[in-house]
Amino acid sequence: MRRAKIRPLILPGVLALAIIALAVAAPILPLTDPVRQDVASRLTGPSALHWLGQDEYGRDVLSRIIWGARVSLSVAFAAAAAAAVAGTLLGLLGGYFRGVVELLTVRASEIVLCFPPLLLALLVVTLLGPGAATLVLSLAILFAPGFARVAYAETLSARALDYVTAQQALGAPTARILARTLLPNIAPPLIVQFSLTVAAAMLLESGLSFLGLGVVPPSPSWGLMIRGARSAMEQAPLLLFWPCLALTGTVLVLNLFCDRLRDALDPRGRASGKPGFLGRVLALPPAPQTPATPALLSVEGLTLQVPGPKGPVTVVRDVGFTLAPGETLAIVGESGSGKTLTGLAIMGLLPAAVRPVAGRIMLAGRDGTPRDLLRLPEPELRAMRGRDMAMIFQDPSSSLNPLLRVGAQVGESLRAHGVTDGIRDRVVTLLRQVGLPDPERAAVAYPHELSGGQRQRAMIAAAIANHPRLLLADEPTTALDVTVQAQILTLLAELKRAEGGMGMVFVTHNLAVVAEIADRVAVMYAGEVVEEGPAAEVFAAPRHPYTAALIESTPEGDAERLSAIPGAVPQPWAMPSGCRFAPRCAMAEPACTAAAPAMEETGPRRAARCRRWKEVA
């Protein structure tokens, strides 16, 4: 666990330890006997001898609160521990073996959950009579199914993970798998559950004691103290205050600790804050005053940053390319190359954490005037999204809202841009245009009723509804089977022909797909475009060593051995100085690491970011 994640735990952790220490130390602290009565001075206010006053029998309130902590905490911890051991065991066995074992462990224990918790405790108390031992037993019974549920769910998901299967494949005995592989990996949520349970057990214990069915008087207990003080609240309202404060404070500290612990153990970390579309910050330097190239889309010097622990990290640097009407440009690169962020920047849909810091994105809208999308206010940008430019996404099963009918989502594109009449018919026409077999039925279907390829067709229908000038496709076939991929690629090519002049930016990692559909290609590596040009030319004669190596490493043709690129893509916060590809480049020389190379023109509408491009071939 990283230090930054532990820091929020310190405050509640220290407070919880202090409360526990106080309770443990009660016998050695110089306290008055908590059960010694002094009826003469009953309901006396705070004094030098009795700091918090005396209760309805004249007992010392401070002493009773500290001794009460002992009772409450020991009952809560004992019950939580017993529940944790029993519940975890049940859940682990049930989740691992499934079938009959699951029925006998997890499902059987869940019957307890059919009872409201306090009621079950009352039932046990009726039968066994009140007392601390009864309390521990009934609370343990109550909370064990919770642990069983958590352990079961965690085991179930961990069990499907490959590293558990790998243990089975290694021939590891079941006990070894359960103890050494599963238990450590399901522990974090169980620890959270434990601290949750301690707090919940304290609440229940105090509730039962308050009803007079928990801890037996005269033992000190916060619930009992509140019960006692309640009857005397007209004369001494302050008496009510102290145990309430102690109880609430302790539960609050435990809950706080638990919340922070959950955040610290959550691998996803906390939510990043305000979502992007609710407001955009436009803190950009003024755009370069050079005239824009007469093109549909031109991206110049685009640079994107994300905040990092040691200052902003540049994830996309000085990216530029142009696209003429009717052209298809493929942005190709490996993971971490910045290709997807570049695409999202064009749409103005960057995640909240990613900030454009330089460059401009000029798009010629439907009226022909180029606008800088990076500097456009959100309402104007929104008017262009789905109308001048549209986007399709990688995973059609998550990019459609599962709760809305497909037709409603396609119609949304029309409605958002002022169409009000005949939406239903136009949606059906669109769905027919993208090749859905039964468009009337598809329009009223929910996304889960369609197959993956059909969903992607529906997404495409929504994107082309307003005849956009630019279609952005972010890995639109990666999640699909290869025969379906071929269908979608064919469909996109047909649509481009039908929508005369529509340009397409196609983001992909697959070179073969690029060769299939693209007129132009921009190859990205580690946040930079390293080569740009006509796709056929670039593939036939690459001018950057990375492009050349990428083509060589693609398993096609009959080469006996693939030529692999050594090493791995550098992380954005640890970029090599000079040329970013130099550490993996077979042609690198000392000068390459000295200074970052600039894009050099290598032919008509062709450029590469390499000092030695002339030697590449």
Place this chain on the structure above:
Amino acid sequence: MLAFVARRLVISVGLVWAVASLVFLVIHLIPGDPAELLLSQGGIAPDPAAVEELRERLGLNLPLWQQYVSYLGGLLQGDFGLALQDDHPIVDEIALRLPRTLELVGMAGLISVVFGVPLGVAAALRAGGALDRVFSAAAGLALSIPVFVVGTLTVLVLAQQLKLVPAGGYVPFARDPARHMLLLMMPAGTIAVGLGAVVFRVMRSSVLEVLEREHVRAAQARGVAPATIIRRHVLRNALTPVVTVVALHLGSLLGGTVLVEFVFNWPGLSGYLVRSVEARDYPEVMGIVLVISALFVLLNFLVDLLYAVIDPRVRHG
């Protein structure tokens, strides 16, 4: 959809049966004779003749399976037996008090949702802002205060000190609607403090999570206005986890009524239960626990139906 409802219904009936059987078993299989237990007072051994007479009256001398059959048979006919203390039919008392508890629970749920849902959405949309911090902190506190502390302090401050409201009690709606509502709002509001905080928290984190989803970005890419996105693509999707969590908390909600009815002298089912527990009137305890548990199962069944209404994927199994 029909198959779905039928399946959930069968499961619910099965659960009620399991609960009834468990209550029966717990009473009869734990060590010690219930009759003896009932009659022993303060550790003094009871009169053997009295124990024998009580055993006879309760049918405890019969074989266990016969007792089980007659118990289930009675339940099917709506017969919960007679109370030990005064021989009145338990079912009558339950019928009288159950509506009052339901009223309390319903009002508490309503208040929680009316406040929790909009505030949770507002906090999520301004995550990290002042409003979010204030309400999140308040929710954290509200979750940590035991419900009987909230109730007792409410009585102390509003009734005893400020004398704004009566300290508790009950008036039938027909007799005095205004006073009835006033007396209802205090215990319901007390329960809603914790429940509302739960709803708020889940709604907030659920909205934050949905905002990150791809279909929200896709709607944005179509140029849909933010207000429409939140209404169509965020709120409904964010409701499912809220329903789940509220269902999980139904148990503590129903349990919470025990404490709150006690604090406010609300003559619902729970006060009856406490009295029965104190008197160790086990037929009464069994009956009440059974009714509340069945209610719990029923509410869970309704929650399952609610899922199906929200999410078409559930409907289609």
Place this chain on the structure above:
Amino acid sequence: MIAPLIRGEGLTRIFHRRGGFLGRGVPMLALRGVDIAVNRGEAVGVVGESGCGKSTLGRVMLRLMAPSGGRVLFEDRDLATMGGAELRALRRRMQMVFQDPYGSLDPRRSVGAQIADGMAIHGIAQGAEAAERVAALLRQVGLDPTHAQRLPHEFSGGQRQRIAIARALATRPDFIVADEPVSALDVSIQAQVVNLLADLRAELGLALMFISHDLHVVRHLCDRVVVMYLGLVMEEGPAAEIFRAPAHPYTRALLAATPSMHHRAMTAPLAGEVPSIARPPSGCVFRTRCPMAQPACAESIPVLRPLPGADGRQIACRRAEEIAA
């Protein structure tokens, strides 16, 4: 002819999806009678689209999942009739490499400890000897042997896949099932891992069952190819032959649909999508999308039989003769 190292006979596997009244479940036919054999030192590629049963087949072959019907024989011994201890001992000789380099390593234990697991379980090596072997294995897969103490998250995806391979090699197996081992990797890293697998196979004489949806990789690495669709084998034979002249209409469509850097798509793509395994078509499962389908194709499931005039190739198609002609 030498007996194959491992073979599956008539393997079927049925899953039950929840659904219907009382959740009785809908049967899903993941495997519907598959015969497959892998010889010593041979690399067999299993290809097909999602839902074809290739991953299920891999797990059934290693008995990580019991088949619903049929049997698996390792050196002529039926895995189903073996006792638990005997089967566990046999696991030393057959290993698996998984698709997801992030999910296949335990995030909480050092990679060295995970590589040493198999040696400890099978009593191959312990203590200093095991540490030495771990170092040697790391070197063999191209990693720094001093990194054995590190946790998985300190490695990149390609490196993790190398570690997973080292773990599989630790027990000196004869047979490895690799389930899409390079699908989650970037192209440049993919080539590294494919090369590593090819080298190891040559060095150690491993038999390999290589499951993949990427035809190019399979062609590169495998001697023989099995093409599957909806739980059934459509075609099988020597890799070079199948890629040179695919016979089954499905193999042809699959090859035509696979994008290539060197030529644009040859034919119009196959219509429709893979049907659900809960409702497979009657007769030949491919007939609903097959450009050559006839009414008779709906009548019975075509058996896998030798392709006329081609050595060592088998095809499951009623019209095999017309195709061969």
